[in-house]
Amino acid sequence: MRRDELLMRYYRAMRDALGPRDWWPASTPFEVCVGAILVQNTAWVGVKKALANLDDAGALDPAALYALPVSRLEELIRPAGYFRLKAARLKNLLEYLRESCGFDLDALAQRPMEELREELLQVRGVGPETADSILCYALKKLTFVVDAYTRRILSRHGLVPEDVAYEELREFFQDVLPKEWALYNDFHAQLVRVGNRFCKPGNPRCGECPLGAFLP
Secondary structure, three states: OOHHHHHHHHHHHHHHHHOOOOOOOOOOHHHHHHHHHHOOOOOHHHHHHHHHHHHHOOOOOHHHHHHOOHHHHHHHOHHHOOHHHHHHHHHHHHHHHHHHHOOOHHHHOOOOHHHHHHHHOOOOOOOHHHHHHHHHHHOOOOOOOOOHHHHHHHHHOOOOOOOOOHHHHHHHHHOOOOOOHHHHHHHHHHHHHHHHHOOOOOOOOOOOOOOHHHOO
16 A cells, blocks of 8 residues: 555544644644743643743743743743743744744745744754654644654554654654645644554553554
């Protein structure tokens, strides 16, 4: 079976079983950017608490967050873990947003995706997954986000090696899928849900998984 046909069968099986995911959970594009940093190496439950803290403090605005003292920022995002490291990374991203678009994300979104991706990857603390999350979910750019869930699911199904590189895994999807932002968005969200709920590291629930029938 051709790769594009197989991937679309995977997607339809997940969507039929789980429904549309409506991901990323955020009120504004800027909140997506903040969440993309906070979610690094942690569960979303902690990120949600940190975002709520920032919102309560009136700091989910780029200018307000930029002006926030580092010590106060660290205190507010503590529930997301690695709070000192993530505070520094947020400050780096905010500096980029200030210099590149004056905190105007709508203006930033008008620029070419590859140009923005290259710039984001130069921001200290922003790796490929974080950059693609910002591009796809905040700026609605056509880039497919892949993560540990994606790698685990596809490697267990024999479609990619366990140590597949990020860019190779991203191209595994982008090379063949229809160039549709909504599809890229929901496909990644479906994989996150399947990986979190069924395709667990030590105790996979293959018999309950919407993708169980595809296992070799």
